[in-house]
Amino acid sequence: MAGTSSYVHFHDIPNVVLAIIFSLVADTRTRNVMSLVCLKWHLLERSTRKSLTLRGNIRDLFLLPTCFRAVTHLDLSLLSPWGHPLLDSSSNPLFLTQLLRHAFPSVVSLVVYIRNPSTLHLLAPQWPNLRHVKLIRWHQRLPTEPLGSDFTALFEHFGMLSSLDVSLFHSWTEDLPPAIEAYPLIAASLSHLNILKHSSAEGFKSHELLAITASCPNLRKLLATCIFDHRFIGFVGDQTLLALASNCPCLSLLHLVDATSLSNIRPDPNNEGYTSEDASISHTTLGDVFAGLPLLEELVLDVCYNVRDAWPALELLNSRCPKLKALKLGQFHGICRGIDAQPDGIALCQRLESLSIKNSADLTDKALEAISLGCPRLSKFEVLGCKKITSKGMWELTHALRKTLVHVKISFCKNFNAVSSLQAIEPIRDRIERLHIDCVWDTLDNSENQTGCSSSQELGESYNLQARKRDMIREEKRLKKKSKFHFHDVGEDNLFSSRTWSKLHHLSLWIGVGELLTPLSLAGLDDCPALEEIEIKIEGDSRNQQRPCMDSVGLRSLACYPRLSRMLLDCSGVIGYALTAPPGHTDLSLWERFFLNGIEILNLKELNYWPAQDMDVNQRSLFLPAAALLAQCGSLRKLFIHGTANEHFMMFLLRIPTLRDVQVREDYYPAPENDTSTEMRVESCRRFEDALNSSNRHIPD
Numbered sequence: 001m002a003g004t005s006s007y008v009h010f011h012d013i014p015n016v017v018l019a020i021i022f023s024l025v026a027d028t029r030t031r032n033v034m035s036l037v038c039l040k041w042h043l044l045e046r047s048t049r050k051s052l053t054l055r056g057n058i059r060d061l062f063l064l065p066t067c068f069r070a071v072t073h074l075d076l077s078l079l080s081p082w083g084h085p086l087l088d089s090s091s092n093p094l095f096l097t098q099l100l101r102h103a104f105p106s107v108v109s110l111v112v113y114i115r116n117p118s119t120l121h122l123l124a125p126q127w128p129n130l131r132h133v134k135l136i137r138w139h140q141r142l143p144t145e146p147l148g149s150d151f152t153a154l155f156e157h158f159g160m161l162s163s164l165d166v167s168l169f170h171s172w173t174e175d176l177p178p179a180i181e182a183y184p185l186i187a188a189s190l191s192h193l194n195i196l197k198h199s200s201a202e203g204f205k206s207h208e209l210l211a212i213t214a215s216c217p218n219l220r221k222l223l224a225t226c227i228f229d230h231r232f233i234g235f236v237g238d239q240t241l242l243a244l245a246s247n248c249p250c251l252s253l254l255h256l257v258d259a260t261s262l263s264n265i266r267p268d269p270n271n272e273g274y275t276s277e278d279a280s281i282s283h284t285t286l287g288d289v290f291a292g293l294p295l296l297e298e299l300v301l302d303v304c305y306n307v308r309d310a311w312p313a314l315e316l317l318n319s320r321c322p323k324l325k326a327l328k329l330g331q332f333h334g335i336c337r338g339i340d341a342q343p344d345g346i347a348l349c350q351r352l353e354s355l356s357i358k359n360s361a362d363l364t365d366k367a368l369e370a371i372s373l374g375c376p377r378l379s380k381f382e383v384l385g386c387k388k389i390t391s392k393g394m395w396e397l398t399h400a401l402r403k404t405l406v407h408v409k410i411s412f413c414k415n416f417n418a419v420s421s422l423q424a425i426e427p428i429r430d431r432i433e434r435l436h437i438d439c440v441w442d443t444l445d446n447s448e449n450q451t452g453c454s455s456s457q458e459l460g461e462s463y464n465l466q467a468r469k470r471d472m473i474r475e476e477k478r479l480k481k482k483s484k485f486h487f488h489d490v491g492e493d494n495l496f497s498s499r500t501w502s503k504l505h506h507l508s509l510w511i512g513v514g515e516l517l518t519p520l521s522l523a524g525l526d527d528c529p530a531l532e533e534i535e536i537k538i539e540g541d542s543r544n545q546q547r548p549c550m551d552s553v554g555l556r557s558l559a560c561y562p563r564l565s566r567m568l569l570d571c572s573g574v575i576g577y578a579l580t581a582p583p584g585h586t587d588l589s590l591w592e593r594f595f596l597n598g599i600e601i602l603n604l605k606e607l608n609y610w611p612a613q614d615m616d617v618n619q620r621s622l623f624l625p626a627a628a629l630l631a632q633c634g635s636l637r638k639l640f641i642h643g644t645a646n647e648h649f650m651m652f653l654l655r656i657p658t659l660r661d662v663q664v665r666e667d668y669y670p671a672p673e674n675d676t677s678t679e680m681r682v683e684s685c686r687r688f689e690d691a692l693n694s695s696n697r698h699i700p701d
Contacts, residue, residue: 205234273361302330311345343374365393513540
């Protein structure tokens with residue numbers, strides 16, 4: 001074999017094996033590079049491509065690719081001009097839909113932006129075998145359309161439909177129930193239904209939810225926005241939950257959230273964590289619901305109203321839902337008593353791999369310790385808005401789960417700032433892959449070992465966390481010396497083998513308006529050699545803030561991460577004055593300069609940017625300082641602006657030599673209805689795209 005290996009060429013590998021190899025490559029750009037090697041590889045890559053997102057302008061029919069005939073998942077939601085009716089730009093829309101069917105005959109999964117029902121009426125007959133459909137619309141529903149008209153064409157033509165996602169599709173909650181009831185065969189075939197209303201503050205009423213689930217008895221996955229406030233007509237309570245479990249006994253995923261939960265409003269750190277009203281959900285009912293859903297693998301209940309002393313019901317999850325692996329609870333109190341650190345309540349769910357606890361007012365360090373002992377398989381753990389836990393309890397949890405835990409989120413917790421959050425996850429520093437913390441730099445009022453102690457007995461039981469760390473490190477060094485191993489060569493039980501975050505590839509940060517990112521590296525996140533993506537969420541009311549005293553929020557400090565190539569900079573939570581600000585106040589253009597200054601020195605390849613907003617005029621726009629600063633990002637290939645922009649400012653971006661893909665998306669509710677209320681109009685978009693794709697622009701790679 002060694003003597004003949006030099007005569008074996010890569011092309012001698014059978015085509016069947018090569019096709020399997022190509023199908024295992026998921027990254028789009030990697031596949032495109034592979035297709036350039038030779039004609040054989042080009043044909044193989046095209047014939048094995050299963051997923052495709054179409055970009056470009058819908059008017060350029062001559063650019064429609066016809067070589068991806070094996071594509072089964074097609075995304076048409078990002079065609080330009082974004083958000084405009086898909087077929088209105090064509091003089092013969094029926095001919096356009098037939099071209100799409102001819103180019104992609106194997107499609108069974110479709111994502112499309114539906115501005116009006118006529119688009120679906122033309123598209124639906126082209127792919128009668130569609131099984132998965134996702135509809136997107138951020139513009140308001142036409143009030144003149146009859147109830148359910150958006151879904152009529154969908155159910156008329158897709159007889160094999162098994163999955164429907166309308167989470168990003170703005171419609172009335174009254175639209176879906178009558179449409180589903182009118183097509184019982186389609187409803188019975190549905191196994192996945194996502195009706196989380198991200199584009200609206202409305203939730204489904206109890207009778208609407210029951211009408212939907214009664215018509216869809218074979219659902220395996222259900223995600224829905226509800227009303228849990230008992231002061232409203234149609235709230236979801238005990239009877240609704242019992243009926244839902246009876247209607248859909250085969251559910252493996254149940255995701256129910258209150259409509260107010262999707263607003264992402266930061267809670268007041270000074271309140272106790274209890275809401276003024278309790279949810280109408282009893283322990284007995286929860287136990288019966290769990291018993292009625294034995295196949296449950298993932299459960300989300302974010303009710304936004306108090307569910308007190310929930311531990312007896314949660315103890316039943318382990319026995320009644322033996323397949324449960326992921327759990328998220330919001331506004332549940334008493335989920336684990338943590339008496340003598342013995343597992344009870346939620347800590348008895350031994351098979352959990354993902355756990356998220358939100359706004360649990362009485363969650364303590366003892367409860368965290370019990371959870372770490374009772375749930376040894378946890379790979380993902382999130383705590384949000386929990387007032388009584390401290391870094392001591394979190395450190396104990398990460399230490400106990402150091403072999404499995406790779407994803408941690410600590411947010412809105414009163415006793416955590418950025419430094420204490422990083423100290424709390426130090427035991428998994430060299431293992432963690434995804435991390436979220438809040439960039440809060442102020443000093444805590446009480447030490448981490450004393451906060452949360454309510455009696456002198458608890459004060460006596462608390463110990464110095466740093467001293468315990470030193471003792472463990474000293475003991476570890478003794479064992480290493482005994483076994484004659486170097487510090488960095490110890491096995492998987494080595495807790496503090498390095499100060500490097502060697503596997504961290506995704507970092508998510510929350511920061512208040514006016515605060516700085518600069519202390520981040522000083523807090524301990526200075527050595528992240530694998531960090532590729534960072535997500536920054538900035539929130540606050542800039543109208544109450546003084547003019548920034550610094551020239552930048554500190555993006556240039558992120559240059560210490562050598563592999564950082566993707567950034568999501570979300571300033572949509574910043575409220576300010578888009579137009580002329582009153583005397584003594586700063587408008588959003590200056591704040592935008594503050595947020596983006598320094599971004600030009602980062603070696604970013606992809607940037608998603610959400611501009612700040614003026615809620616009074618419903619405007620999220622790119623200003624001159626932002627356009628000028630973004631134009632200096634010399635390595636950007638993809639830039640997506642989630643707002644509006646002036647055509648003149650967009651032309652600045654053509655100075656970026658590597659820029660290949662740019663789009664302005666008004667993906668927020670309500671999106672501007674017509675061209676007179678937007679800045680980047682259809683013709684503006686066409687002129688910019690023509691300039692971007694001009695043959696005069698030389699893209700290095």
